[in-house]
Amino acid sequence: MEANINTDKESPEFSNFDGMSSPLENGKEEIKGSKLLNLKLIIIISVIILSIILLIVLILVLSNKVECESGYYLPKDDKSNCQKCSVDNCDKCSGTKDSNICSSCISKFFPIKEDNILKSCNPCNEGCLHCNQETHECLSCDGGYKLRNGICYLSYSIKAKYYVGSSSKDVRIINSNFKKKIEGVIIDGQIQTKKDIYYKLNSGEHTVYILLDMNITCENMFDLCSELTEISFSPLFNNIEIKSVKYMFGQCSSLTSIDLTNFKIKNVTILDSMFFRCTSLININITNIDISKATSMKSMFEDCKKLQTIEFPNVKIKELQNMELMFASCNSLKSLDLSNFDTKQVTTFYFSFYGCNSLTSLNISHFDTSNAMDLGYMFGESYSLRSIDVSNFDTKKVKYMNAIFSGCSSLTSINVSNFRGDNLLEFRMGFDGCKNLISLDFSKFNTPNLQIMDKLFYECESLISLNLSGFDTKNVTSMRETFLGCASLTSLDVSNFDTSKLTNLKKTFFACYSLTSLNLSNFNTQNVVNMESAFQKCENLTSIDLSNFKFDNPKVSFNYSFYGCINLKYIDISNFDFFPNTTYYLFFELPPGGTIIVKDEIAKNKIGYENYWEVKIKNKTEGVYNNINSMKNYYY
16 A cells, blocks of 8 residues: 655644644745845945945034124125125024125114114113113123112122231121122132121231122211221212211221222212221321311311321312311321412311320311301310411300410410400310410400300410400409419409309419519409419519408418418408308418508408518408418418
8 A cells, every 4th residue: 555645735733733834834934034024124324324424524614604793794705705784793693695684682682673674773871781672671681780670780899908917817807887888799700609897817818809889878888997008999989979977987007008990989068087087097088078068077186196298179069068077186297288278167186186286287267167166176285386377367156265276385476356255155275285385366256155254364374465344254264273383474454354153263374474463453352252372373473452342252372372472561351251161372472561460450460470481351450460371271
């Protein structure tokens, strides 16, 4: 029997054995997959090669393209060269070689258009990076500026130097009032993360930049910054309006240099204590400050002990009202030009030039004092002053002239012949210590309200002529030491004095060595409570008649009244009452052989028994008594 072999078909037993394909089928699939993989690889490689070729071509194309900078363009009909845009400050434009149109402006400029074509680029306001085309208001600001209400503001910057001594310390760089105004602080090139008024600084010099808010004020700015040595201001301070610079540099005791070149403030009215106690400053130049509207300069340069020169702006100062202490204690100030000062509204010159002891002359002949009420200590202790012209002074409204020339020991003459005292209340120490003053004329002086004359001519030791005929003393209560030390006066006429309200005559004529006579017959002493040393050391006085002296106070003190009157020969004290502890050394060091007229036996019994003085009771003639100097101290 012949076997049946099928060559065209696989055996069903093989084809479906355990679900597996036949070996022949698997081989065919592998060959097919390999060809497909090779094809994919060829395609990928071709794409990569093509990309590289395209990139190379692109690079080559770009490398040959002409790039134009801002303000220039590549003409469409000439791709080889950039040309400048026809509109100044244009950023981008386009066109041909012969014509171009600007499409935008560079930063800090805005476009001006006509018929929707940009014709020009105009500048924005200072500090603007971009601004509105129509309103021109700033939209953004340049670096260092801040945008506020359409305006770019730069912080007000101040450059200052501070010096710290041997050890580090917390240094105040600005007044505490400015803490909230500080926008930045740079110390020795380092930006500070905190904004404060105190910083710990090491020994040595430090440069500090202070950036301040635009809403600037200057009052007390560097007050009490005692380590501050130098200062200058940024140009932003130019042409700003500042009403007050009060205490701006007050008590900056180490400040040696101040540059106000850029500090061109205007309309300032208050300059009180601006440089108060800047004790190290030598020169001050304020020519850039508009002080034409200044109303007060009180203590402006007070206690600037080393200050030698001050340069004022060449403007008229017409509204000034207060010059109190303005140059007080400027010990080194040698000259002053006040020719632009209009003083007709000034009400007080109190201590204005007090202690300016290096000034040898001062031209204030143009000063209008018609509204002045206080001239107290105006030139006091200016002991180098050799001349002063006050002949034009109008003093009718003045209430206080205390120590006006006190200590002016180099002055030999002062013309006060036009002085009036209609409202004068106090004139104490007016010429105290004017040791070289020779004469004074008050013949036109009218003082119906004067109350105090203490030490008025104290130690005017060269005074030989004194005319007081214009004095009205009906309201004067004290003449304590009024003529003390007027050693050269040989005569003194006070016959017009009304002393009805006088309470104090202590040392009034003390040490008037040259006075030979004194007429006090008109003196009313009913209110006097103190006459101690009234005539002590009047060494050339030969007689004195005090018979009209009457006292309502029974315990008036007469201690030392005639002590040291070594040429006195006659004393009439016939209305004196003597009580314990009121007459110590009353007649001590009197010459022998004089006569004393007393009130009664009680008074006579209290007069001594030495030097052979004749003691008489008024309207009686009896007794010569000895031992004046041996009286008990209980009475003398």
